[in-house]
Amino acid sequence: xxxxxxxxxxxxxxxxxxxxxxxxxxxxxxxxxxxxxxxxxxxxxxxxxxxxxxxxxxxxxxxxxxxxxxxxxxxxxxxxxxxxxxxxxxxxxxxxxxxxxxxxxxxxxxxxxxxxxxxxxxxxxxxxxxxxxxxxxxxxxxxxxxxxxxxxxxxxxxxxxxxxxxxxxxxxxxxxxxxxxxxxxxxxxxxxxxxxxxxxxxxxxxxxxxxxxxxxxxxxxxxxxxxxxxxxxxxxxxxxxxxxxxxxxxxxxxxxxxxxxxxxxxxxxxxxxxxxxxxxxxxxxxxxxxxxxxxxxxxxxxxxxxxxxxxxxxxxxxxxxxxxxxxxxxxxxxxxxxxxxxxxxxxxxxxxxxxxxxxxxxxxxxxxxxxxxxxxxxxxxxxxxxxxxxxxxxxxxxxxxxxxxxxxxxxxxxxxxxxxxxxxxxxxxxxxxxxxxxxxxxxxxxxxxxxxxxxxxx
RNA sequence: GGCGACGUGGCCGACUGGCUAGGCACGGGCCUGCAAAGCCCUUUAAUCGGGUUCGAUUCCCGACGUCGCCUCCA
Numbered sequence: 370x371x372x373x374x375x376x377x378x379x380x381x382x383x384x385x386x387x388x389x390x391x392x393x394x395x396x397x398x399x400x401x402x403x404x405x406x407x408x409x410x411x412x413x414x415x416x417x418x419x420x421x422x423x424x425x426x427x428x429x430x431x432x433x434x435x436x437x438x439x440x441x442x443x444x445x446x447x448x449x450x451x452x453x454x455x456x457x458x459x460x461x462x463x464x465x466x467x468x469x470x471x472x473x474x475x476x477x478x479x480x481x482x483x484x485x486x487x488x489x490x491x492x493x494x495x496x497x498x499x500x501x502x503x504x505x506x507x508x509x510x511x512x513x514x515x516x517x518x519x520x521x522x523x524x525x526x527x528x529x530x531x532x533x534x535x536x537x538x539x540x541x542x543x544x545x546x547x548x549x550x551x552x553x554x555x556x557x558x559x560x561x562x563x564x565x566x567x568x569x570x571x572x573x574x575x576x577x578x579x580x581x582x583x584x585x586x587x588x589x590x591x592x593x594x595x596x597x598x599x600x601x602x603x604x605x606x607x608x609x610x611x612x613x614x615x616x617x618x619x620x621x622x623x624x625x626x627x628x629x630x631x632x633x634x635x636x637x638x639x640x641x642x643x644x645x646x647x648x649x650x651x652x653x654x655x656x657x658x659x660x661x662x663x664x665x666x667x668x669x670x671x672x673x674x675x676x677x678x679x680x681x682x683x684x685x686x687x688x689x690x691x692x693x694x695x696x697x698x699x700x701x702x703x704x705x706x707x708x709x710x711x712x713x714x715x716x717x718x719x720x721x722x723x724x725x726x727x728x729x730x731x732x733x734x735x736x737x738x739x740x741x742x743x744x745x746x747x748x749x750x751x752x753x754x755x756x757x758x759x760x761x762x763x764x765x766x767x768x769x770x771x772x773x774x775x776x777x778x779x780x781x782x783x784x785x786x787x788x789x790x791x792x793x794x795x796x797x798x799x800x801x802x803x804x805x806x807x808x809x810x811x812x813x814x815x816x817x818x819x820x821x822x823x824x825x826x827x
Numbered sequence: 828g829g830c831g832a833c834g835u836g837g838c839c840g841a842c843u844g845g846c847u848a849g850g851c852a853c854g855g856g857c858c859u860g861c862a863a864a865g866c867c868c869u870u871u872a873a874u875c876g877g878g879u880u881c882g883a884u885u886c887c888c889g890a891c892g893u894c895g896c897c898u899c900c901a
Contacts, residue, residue, distance in 0.1 A: 405901090531829080531830090602896075630901080631894080637900095681851080683839095692863090733850080737850070745866065748865070748866065802861075
């Protein structure tokens with residue numbers, strides 16, 4: 370039984386599915402107004418790992434992840450750069466999915482856009498007003514947090530506690546708000562701003578409403594899991610929940626949040642601190658699989674330090690697995706070879722580890738152990754080797770870790786490798802060394818074995 | 828001020844009330860024409876002070892330190 374920490378109850382508990390065998394998940398996607406950063410990368414990778422693992426377990430996962438394509442920041446940037454806001458959102462979205470592709474993150478099953486759901490948001494806000502949970506002011510429509518009995522359930526703080534000591538903080542929004550924590554559901558537009566009609570006046574959606582509407586619309590009430598970065602816990606997720614509760618609807622039944630990405634000093638990577646690292650830069654500089662590897666070796670709820678040293682060591686660890694894939698190539702158990710059943714005990718242990726709150730660090734330790742056992746078995750020519758090799762491929766696949774050389778070995782390099790084998794067979798070691806250096810200069814890691822030269826990208 | 832997390836070996840980073848996490852780096856060996864890869868071996872741990880316990884890095888309390896959230900950040 371797969372168990373997962375639930376932010377709401379603060380305990381690791383079984384992840385229950387409305388329809389056993391089918392998991393309905395909502396993941397808060399990006400607001401498309403800039404390039405993706407490391408934090409986005411972590412969140413998408415964590416949930417991609419969750420998804421792939423559960424699918425590997427035979428569960429059908431429906432993953433809905435939105436694109437928020439209308440927001441103040443988008444409008445600000447459009448004004449600043451004097452171009453249509455749709456131009457920004459379209460470009461950013463394409464950059465986003467391109468980056469996700471390079472990370473090996475599967476596209477969500479559904480990608481709803483906020484702008485496609487404005488009518489439904491208007492309907493929802495209307496209902497909230499009718500139920501007495503929302504009210505209009507001169508600049509928009511606000512949700513009354515006091516009308517939500519358990520407001521603060523996710524933050525694990527009462528409204529009073531949240532207000533305590535926060536007096537020096539600037540209260541955003543109109544003075545007309547009934548409570549400082551009330552938040553805008555609808556914002557009246559100024560001339561020239563994008564706007565949609567509503568019974569209260571032309572405007573645009575405020576905060577957090579799109580996720581409520583889209584998750585309930587696509588997944589229905591009481592859907593299984595809602596996830597996102599730890600920074601979304603409050604206020605974003607709290608306020609989503611508040612709207613659903615005020616509507617009288619059952620919202621997500623399990624909440625999952627991944628930890629922050631921190632810089633070398635251990636400080637949270639944040640836009641306001643200006644210490645964000647562009648995800649695209651990381652992807653350009655390193656093997657894109659390295660970030661996945663680094664995250665697999667860290668528990669999803671722990672903060673992760675992303676720096677040169679860290680990534681380097683992940684690249685090296687990946688190199689070890691690639692070598693394993695290279696040397697086990699063609700052996701029973703390898704993808705190309707005749708199908709051999711993966712070692713059942715090894716997989717059972719893997720499942721046991723992963724089912725305990727997505728314990729990927731221990732799963733990786735288990736994979737490395739299996740690699741060692743497989744290597745030993747290969748060296749000894751033992752029959753179990755095939756089953757162990759198959760197990761490694763199975764487990765890595767379940768985590769979305771693609772093994773093998775990055776990039777194709779081109780024909781020229783392959784020819785050099787053959788020449789190298791020939792030189793070694795002829796005991797012309799001077800020529801062999803020269804060929805090896807040539808290949809290394811081309812960026813290959815060259816492994817000469819009795820079975821022939823294996824090349825992989827370094 | 829409120830709520831919460833964390834402090835592990837050279838670095839990163841887990842689990843765990845007693846039994847080697849793992850990765851990376853370092854050293855020694857085997858293998859190799861030499862390397863690489865692989866295998867074997869060796870070596871460094873739990874911020875501090877109390878308590879519970881036969882036994883605590885692990886549970887409890889306190890101190891110190893770091894970090895996060897307390898309205899638009901993944």
